[in-house]
Amino acid sequence: MMRAKGLSLHLGGRAILDQVSCTVRPGQVTVVMGQNGAGKSTLLQCLAGSVGADAGAVEVDGQCLAALPPEELAAKRAVLAQSVHLSFPLTVAEVIEMGCYARYQQWTARQRTARIDHYLTLLDLQPFRDRSFPTLSGGEQKRVLLAKCLLQLDADPAAPSGNRYLLLDEPTAALDIGQQFRFIDLATSLARKRGLGVFAVLHDLNLAARFADEIIFLRDGRVLASGPTHAILTRTTIRDTFDVDCLIQEHPHYAGPLITTLPYERPYFAPA
Numbered sequence: 001m002m003r004a005k006g007l008s009l010h011l012g013g014r015a016i017l018d019q020v021s022c023t024v025r026p027g028q029v030t031v032v033m034g035q036n037g038a039g040k041s042t043l044l045q046c047l048a049g050s051v052g053a054d055a056g057a058v059e060v061d062g063q064c065l066a067a068l069p070p071e072e073l074a075a076k077r078a079v080l081a082q083s084v085h086l087s088f089p090l091t092v093a094e095v096i097e098m099g100c101y102a103r104y105q106q107w108t109a110r111q112r113t114a115r116i117d118h119y120l121t122l123l124d125l126q127p128f129r130d131r132s133f134p135t136l137s138g139g140e141q142k143r144v145l146l147a148k149c150l151l152q153l154d155a156d157p158a159a160p161s162g163n164r165y166l167l168l169d170e171p172t173a174a175l176d177i178g179q180q181f182r183f184i185d186l187a188t189s190l191a192r193k194r195g196l197g198v199f200a201v202l203h204d205l206n207l208a209a210r211f212a213d214e215i216i217f218l219r220d221g222r223v224l225a226s227g228p229t230h231a232i233l234t235r236t237t238i239r240d241t242f243d244v245d246c247l248i249q250e251h252p253h254y255a256g257p258l259i260t261t262l263p264y265e266r267p268y269f270a271p272a
Ligand SMILES: Nc1ncnc2c1ncn2[C@@H]1O[C@H](COP(=O)(O)OP(=O)(O)OP(=O)(O)O)[C@@H](O)[C@H]1O
Pocket: 011, 012, 016, 034, 035, 036, 037, 038, 039, 040, 041, 042, 043
């Protein structure tokens, strides 16, 4: 498992993360939620190893993340960033191929092409194969970048595979409502079927309710609450995290909650 222990980080004279501990378990989806500026992306970047904390540590399967050589880190975790600006006119297939750079020599050209085709098909991207990446829409680019992440985490055919982690920073931000659902559904099934540990920053309470095994609520860089989705997703935690009241009902179509945020003109926190 991937584990953050007591992460603290100060930037610009203030605490961005304050004693944050969390766990990402193989085969499970862990979602982090919170207001803008709560520290969600910073926490994800610490888990990715791209930002170092002032205090605390991140361990991956018992090893210190900071001590992993770059090629091992690349095979252990892949990151779908909140926004990616790529101005070179690389094709979609070439962008996906970047996912296997860390193990480029271990795969033959035929194996690489087969894996790229596999992910193009999985993400419904075959029609875009030879298109220039910068000409794609925001949502199409997100799918290409997910394909690149999945290729990066693809089990090496020549070596036994260990746990792998997929870190998604607001993966649904540029997606239409159908693609949002499909994207998170795919990430969840990758967690369930391939044992990937998925860590996702999400803003949609109902997507989190539907797919997360565990939710971490951050506020001002601190963990306000965390735990199994069914136990932690309450009116109180939502109110304490977002300063927003809500109604939680049984979902009419599946077992789980349906959350409706309440507009401000109603009494803010109505007496029970
Ligand atoms: N280099 C920096 N110097 C000063 N403050 C920074 C720096 N980088 C990030 N911050 C601040 O850290 C806080 C947390 O940023 P972060 O991107 O982690 O928030 P977030 O929870 O992901 O927000 P959002 O939902 O808006 O994406 C923000 O207030 C941001 O302005």
